[in-house]
Amino acid sequence: MRRAIKLLLLCLVVVGIAWGLMRLGGVVEVRVGDTFIGLSLPVLLILLVVLFTVLHLLLVAWRALVNWPARARAKREARNREKGEAALTRALVSMAAGAPEAARGEVMRARRLMGDNPQLLLLTAEAERMAGQEAAATEAFQALAKREDARFIGLRGLLRQAIQRQDWPAAQQLAREAEAARPGTTWLREERAMLALRTQDWREALTLAPADTPRASLALAAAQQEPEPARAADYEKQAFQADPAFAPATVAHAARLAAAGSTRKARSVLEQGWRAAPHPDIAQAYLEGEADPLARVKLAEALVAENRTHAESRLLLARLALLAGLTGRARSELEALVESGEADARAYLLLVDLEQAEHGEGPVFRTAEAKWLRAATSARPEPRWRCGHCGKTHAAWKPVCDQCNTPGRIAWG
Ligand SMILES: [Zn+2]
Structure with missing residues (x-):
């Protein structure tokens, strides 16, 4: 309605102006050389309007012609899409x-x-x-x-493929590139930690390990891999502090301290280790350098003082006492151990040695020997470093099982 009124008003104004011009009259003269053209004002106005309209139409047609290929292309693209x-x-x-x-x-x-x-x-x-x-x-x-916009997706795919074909070095390289493309991704961190274990890059494995991972074994493995002594010492300390019950780290840390001249500190570290989890390697390190059998018994007493009733403590004291000729002492330790029910095969074999030391070769010894050997065969075997994956026993702790190649599964027991 409002538009119609507007249009009506416009028409009225135009008609008004035209009527006004008609009333006004007048002629426009155009002289070219001797030729003279005279046009009345309304005719001239009509001619101008016609000329404007024609020019406008020509321009529209030209623009349509120029834009035609682009429009056809857009149409085709829309259809293809x-x-x-x-x-x-x-x-x-x-x-x-x-x-x-x-x-x-x-x-x-x-x-x-x-x-x-x-x-x-x-x-x-x-x-x-x-x-x-x-x-x-x-x-x-x-x-x-x-x-640029999809680099991470591409690298992620290539990484998955490399992991699948077990090409660990290539996978590690791709993981690094992916990390650079998009730092701080949780998934990538986990993959990189797994790859570090696979490629036995212990330093990286230690850096990337989640907070709840046992760090002692990783830190010790990193120490063994580290050529720089100061940094290796640092890793050993880290391993010991992470878990004083992990004997290889305790022994390595103490050895480093002893080599640097801190004998007392080294002893204290070994004592802490024994208190947390007694292990024969700790005792060996603690008694190293002491040859006198009686002095060795005294030294061992200092080591086991704070974990006196542990099976390893009793076994150590019994063995050293026997070597020092203190058979009574050895017997009391071994009997207490057998009574506790925690004796393993080593205790019974030591009892055989003790019987021999006390009674010499004879019928009394033979009877006792048969008894203890029987007990030894049914007792728990002595603890060893054993792979939790394939079961292979190892003479010493290693970060990777050399039989099944599984990292981090060799444990004492
Ligand atoms: Zn294994």
Whole structure:
């Protein structure tokens, strides 16, 4: 309604002006050389309006002609996009239905129609992987990795492939590149920690290990790998502080302190280790350098003082007492150990030695020997460093089992 009123008002104004001009009258003269043209004002105005309209129409037609190819292209692209999206949907359905060959065909069609974009490249890689075409999948991941906007996705795919074919150095390199492309990703941190274990890069494994990981063995492994003595000492200290019950770290830390001249500190470390978890290696390190059998018994008493009733403490004292000729002392320790029910085969074999020392070769010894050997065969075997994965026993602790190559599974027991 308002528009109609506006239009009506406009018409009235135009008619008014035209009527005014008609009333006004007048002639416009154009003189070219001797030729003289005279036009009345209304006619001239009508001619100007006609000329303006013709020029306007010509301009519109020209613009339409110039824009025609671009419009045709846009139309074609819109059509292709529509077809491409339909192919993409069919590809997703095929993948969900577990038909990788059909999915590959549809993804290829979609790429032809829409060109390469990150989504299509990723889908290509996944379809190729499903179809078992790892090389083609690699190509798609590499194309993704070359794009600034999808680099991380490409590297992630290549990393997964490298892990799958157990190419650990390549996987580690890819993980580093992915970390640079997108730092601080939790998933990537976990993958890198796993790779560090696989490639036995203990320093990196220690840095990347989650907070709840036992760090002592990793730190000791890093120390063994570290060529710089000061840094190695630091790792050993870290290992000991992380778990004083981990005997190899205790012994290594104490040895480093002793080598630096801090004998008292070294002893104190070994005593702390024994208090946390007695281990024969700690005793060996503590008694090293002391040859006199009686002095060795005295030294061992100092070591075990704060964990006196532990089976290892009793066993150590019994063995040293026997070597020093203190058979009564050895017997009291061993009997207490047998009574506690914690004696293993070592205790019974030591009892055989004790019987021999006390009674010499004779019928009394023979009877006792038979008794203790029987007990030894049914007792627990002596503890060893054993791989929790394959069960192989090792003479000393190692970060990796040399039989099954599993890291971090060798434990005392
Ligand atoms: Zn193993």
